[in-house]
Amino acid sequence: MQTNDHILQAIRIEKTFPGTRALDKVDFHLRRGEVHALLGENGAGKSTLIKCLTGAYRRDGGAILLDDAEVDPRDTFEAQTLGIGTVYQEVNLLANLTVAENLFLGRQPRRFGMVDVSAMNRRAQELLADYELDIDVTRDLASYSVAIQQVVAIARAVDLSGKVLILDEPTASLDAHEVAMLFRIVRRLKARGLGIIFVTHFLEQVYEVSDRITVLRNGQLVGTRETANLDRRELIAMMIGRELAAEIHAPRAQAQEGPLRYRFRNYGRKGRVRPFDLDVRAGEVVGMAGLLGSGRTETAELLFGAHRADSGEAEIDGRAVDLSSPRAAIRHRFGFCPEDRKTSGIIGDLSVRENIVLALQARRGWTRPIARADQNRLADHYIRALDIRTADREKPIKLLSGGNQQKAILARWLATEPEFLILDEPTRGIDVGAHAEIVKLIEALREKGLSLIVVSSEIEELVAYSTRIIVLRDRAHVAELDGNRITAHQIVEAIAATNERRTS
């Protein structure tokens, strides 16, 4: 065994939570100077393994070797001093401190017992120069984009630790340019001999940047392979154990055009999205494409009344309606799955059952409670119909994986029997299996005659289920594609074309 080129080895790691075996004797070997992708469906054990490596969890069994010496980090701080640094999806820094303060928090250079601010700022500038980042380090971290915050977090982690860098879904909220920048940095760190563990849901990125891939499933090691020798279909099969890949890219069913139901005229709100016209028929899926910040989410929120429109009017079946609040929209049988599941979707401490009945109960009003037996029936029905994986309906929803939380929120709206469903990034951050199921559900709902608006950053996914696509740019609706023009190529063209027109 060529142990000496391994910087980090995890041997037969075990971790048990009440009711589940999160890690079952998992082996993981990280070489010096490699980018090692750690993949698996939600709930496969990726986060648990990471947390065992960084000491955030105490493992129940197994050994961790760093540079061939056994280590036993008790907390993330100890892991950091040993050389294992972690950067999480949600940047774990203090947004209201300056960039320099964030970089040197807890170890500020001192002079006469006071923090030497100018030395700190100078060293911060030098440190970030290594990352092609020339920014004003005296400004608050919050004033920079998530991508830059991410780089600052990486700089801090590498500076503190310097042997192993764990990136836990670092690209989830970055756009293509920012991802490219991040990957340049990752390659540079790799050249410096760091071992980098990369956790993500984006398979393209795995193929772009990683050298080897380890796949976990249901807490067990499926295998570790060289990225170059593993084709995508095989990888997906390893991750989900079945061939769902074909279903995601199944050809789009021909749309059965229903009657025109929803008309929005000159609908907009200052500072959020420019006034737009939008018609939606029954049995239609309207996809919203565009870059981050193009006004997709703002459009979705406006349609649902999460923000009040300050211009234009809305009509349903030819009658003018008021959609000034979520309650008003819900009265007209609207439903809305927000982009940020954690802050605006799930009610974390409440049970799966309560999360599912919430919208229906809210619409009925507090004086007409849904009988417990009916709640149970409703919850069980959707847990079965959408294959929500939970021990039972009384489990707090925050303990479910992302994909299952998303299905529960979809169930919350389906329980209200909606006619107009707005889904903002319904497949973000969820595993391949749940992803395919949600795509299938969107198709099934369309066939039942619902009208859907779906916002997504994944263009191929939009192509798969949309009957029409609206392209957004700079907070305005700029193009509409339908029929044969719905292809990934055309969408990219539309985004780029409008881009050129604007800049010229």
Add this chain to the structure above:
Amino acid sequence: MIATIRLYFNRLLPQLIALGVIIVAVSLVFPGFLNLEIQNDRLYGSLIDILNRGAPVVLLAIGMTVVIATKGIDLSVGAVMAICGATAAACITSGHSVAATLLITLAVGILCGLWNGVLVAVLDIQPIIATLVLMVAGRGIAQLITEGAILTFNDPGLAFIGSGSFAGLPMPVVIWLVFGVLIAMLVRRTALGMLIEAIGVNRQASTLSGVLTPVLLIAAYVLSGLCAAIAGIIAAADIRGADANNAGLWLELDAILSVVVGGTSLLGGRFSIAASVLGAIIIQAINTGILLSGFPPEFNLIIKAAIIVFILVLQSPRFRTAFSFLVPARGASKPSERAAK
């Protein structure tokens, strides 16, 4: 049904154990503690005394539980007690009937709650700051009503609320028992309880799901104001006078403590009114127990603090996981699951 009762019992178990331990401990030091006797068709004894003395805090704790469940807090309840006590005394001494006095006083309490609720729900001010306003201003308002003096009255009808008895129990005990059961039924037999918990856990997600968030938030503070009004009437009726400076002084802290001892998280969400009522009784039992046990009074506060720290440690998640084999999990796992492990 049996499962529901067991869940309920499991939820209240730590509080029942704590109360039991305190009662046993005090009765060892003070043998007459458990004695009950009937005089003039009314029960007397230390245990009854605890229920009676604890009435204001129990009532405040009922309202406070609902407010805390929405992730809020109501610091003004002590001051609202003073305002309402002063209002009641002023009304009765200026010749209003008992019924009119009660109605006016309850309306004043509701108004105070409305003020807090609007600050929190409509103007989006943090609850601790929003209610601090009335906490500070309230005693001033009460002093204005009593014109700086202690306003005494002799109306036997109003005094009955503080010192009368009904069905063998002191009137304050009857009031909080009936009111507590009513409110508990109101929140659990309707969907109010669940909607309030949803708001407390995630206000934004609740609003997006169509929950009428501002109205429910205001309702929570109104309930708290109403509870403070009843507590204020009882306190004033008990001493047949309104003391703007001392009525309800620091009781907001006892009420918050009752809710915490009752196991409702200050972060909002899951709540139990019964557990908070038990929490208030526990605190009163400690107070009475220390007095009866004959400790020098200067020890009282320290002993009280020590006991409360002990109860809170019992409830802490870390302690629970460390000693999970001793303390039954709070309704989290069913017997079948435990057997499966």
